[in-house]
Amino acid sequence: MENCTETELINKARSGDGRAFAALADLHYMTVYRYAFRWCSSKEDAEDITQEVFLKLAGKIHLFSNHSRFTTWLYRITANCAKDYARKNSRWKKNKGTDISENETIASLNPGPENNVIARNILKLIDKLPDKQKEAVLLVFAEGMSHKEAAKIIGCAETTISWRIFQAKRQLNKVLS
């Protein structure tokens, strides 16, 4: 596998080569994890979500004919898993009785001397946005995609992305004022 390009890896994995699949998972782990973290703001949750993404990938790898479809899919699935996870876990966390407030979670991750209060608040609020707006915001501002790229991942029109971002900003402004 040493000299495999990613596309070769994908093709090998599609024909059942376990090592190629492992290589792909290794290659994309961080991307998925980081994006998952943006969704849930918790290391443990992000780890779980990432694991689930790759489990799903195991069953779906044969679908991909090329690299860009693959990354598009990864982003989409990660978002879905993150959303699912959030739904499940809010129930579970309540049962557990520990109130991990989002304040604490995010603050504990920005321990540096430059605690930017506004930034923290923004992140906290983004976390609470409706899923559709949150996804658009994360793809465009956290992952640095264009509206067009984000639209491709979500599967909607480019203008829809722009609209959702507009809504998100409006919501944020409303709360912060």
Place this chain on the structure above:
Amino acid sequence: MNITDKDLKKAFRKQEIPNPSDTAKNTAVQNAVKEFVQLNKENTKKTKGFPEFIRRMGKTFQNLINSKGEPIMTRKQFATIGVVVITFGLFLSIGPEFLFQKTQEPIKTITKKEDLSVAKNEQNKLKPTESDHKKMNDQLAPTPQPFESKTIADSTKEIIQPEPGKHLTVSKEGNKNKRGIATGEPLATAPLAEFQFDAEDAGVRAREAAARSTVVASAHSGAPQEVFEKSAFNSVGLGHGESPPTPYYKDKGRDQFSEITPNAIKLTRDEPVSTFSVDVDTASYAFMRRQLNNGLLPQKDAVRVEELINYFDYDYPLPQAETEPFKPTVALYPTPWNTNTKLLHIGIKGYDIVPEKKPRSNLVFLLDVSGSMNSPDKLPLLKNSFSMLVESLNPDDSVAIVVYAGASGTVLEPTQVKEKSKILASLDKLKAGGSTAGGEGIRLAYSLAEMNYDENAVNRVILATDGDFNVGITNTNELKSFIERKRSTGIFLSVIGFGQGNYNDALMQTLAQNGNGNAAYIDNLNEARKVLVDEAGSTLFTIAGDVKIQIEFNPAKIYDYRLIGYETRMLKREDFKNDKVDAGDVGSGHSITAIYEITPVESPEKRIDELRYQQKTEKPKADTSKEYAFLKIRYKLPGEEKSRLITTPITSQEAFNNLEEVPSDMRFASAVAAFGQLLRNDPHTGDLTYDDIIELAEPARGRDQFGYRTEFLNLVRLAKTAKAM
């Protein structure tokens, strides 16, 4: 307050993302791979049915529980959900969905939930009992059985059982069979045996990699050591102590690389000639990529700039004929990181044997299936290896299989590879054992080759054995002459050895030599791929061997030069003409790029001061004064002992005055060259930053059909924030 885009970006930028724990990462990848292997093994998936989705959801949940050691949800919740899901799924499966189920009995119809447990038991019965397989299965969570459903009554279905060490692959036609009817075509399976065979090879593979890319295990402290020792691939599907199959450059956390001193700037008048071998791997690129993806900067010596540059495919113009199999493309353009120098860019493209013109292969596998072949590193490995070879063939190639010492005789008549599944099924059915009574193994093999003989094809018998040569001709000399006679009729012989304890190297080499073929030894699947897939291709389709490059710079035009990369490939000046000195081979369609940074004579700032006491350069010969340099390439055509020469002068015709005018491929290559040097902290790149490299490379991506160049840009971005080791 009015939140702007900038605020949002800033907020995310400030968000510190903690690194995932190594265990989480390893577990995630492990479990995914297990899932992948399991799914491929089961071959239950022909249609993307809803029941399948449920089954995997169930498994997903189970794995979530297992891996964390604590429940994501309580057992009761899980059970409730499970029951709901199963009921729902049952409801749907009664519909016209078809799932193919490999069983030891004819497929039954299950419509009741209680039969689910029956199905489960059958699934359990199916598990192969060989110890290697069992290890794998023990580690997998028991899987709920996919629902067996009504099938179209078809008594001609062929049902294939999973066997240890089995490696079948779905052919494209197989995939299209959406209705999941067992048509006798085997389905995708992960090469399970592969995982364990790679087990012993930790040392071997590291040594192989070392041999290939002159790298030796070394020590360094800190995080990277952990990363590698807790490699995500440890114990995938294996028991303890066995080493993982890694896709990339493999190491155990003690990377050691030969120290590379970057090529010094050379004064043309002192050393006008530069010579090197075009032996180029791309391992360095993969290694660097892996490091950067883990947030680390690669070790300096792990970065071989020529390998980074040559990782990419460049669109140099192709040569026209195989008799002059190289076409050099040369350009001279401003150096992106230094206004006082220029880059002399040499691209060499090898003749591309057009796929239509690739000779057909007419192959006969002559396989030893005697009892001694029974160990995992013999017959199972052989089956996997040859399956790999079959996978890499073209539809109009043909394969026949003959076995000896055991159930001797023809296993498969010459069959075109477009019936790949048939060939793979035959391979799969092979079992070791039976008497060592000869049989007319070798005569049979050759007669099959003759039957299918095509003078425009490569006709070859491939003999695979662990050392037993009782192929029907007992006298060794007689065997040798037989093979020689057949060689003259155009049928060649290759010999592949497996296993140990019985291995007869001398005889193997002799036979292969007499048969105009090659002898090789396969100890693991990686080597199998190398020998039977990668090198089989290049043995058939090498366009030139021992390829060397020599450039003489004109001191009247070029004051000094520095070759970027190739530090480990340098040759002595006299090695160029010496045909006994080895160099690299070039396969069909490969391209090689080498870049020199040169200081033109007219440049105001020279990197090396002029001499005080000696005269300035003598006048060059008149008719060569316009040339910057002279390029020579030596190579040997396949089968020839004496090298041939291609030459071309490099003139101002090839010069560009602006970087913008330079073809995007070359600009991109220069960006990669810059990146490699920056990673190594080479002292020649001046103020160049990673951002500069991104700026240079981004518009030069071109079509980037497979996304490699975009990936490169991401790596540069990662390098910006990566931690040094």
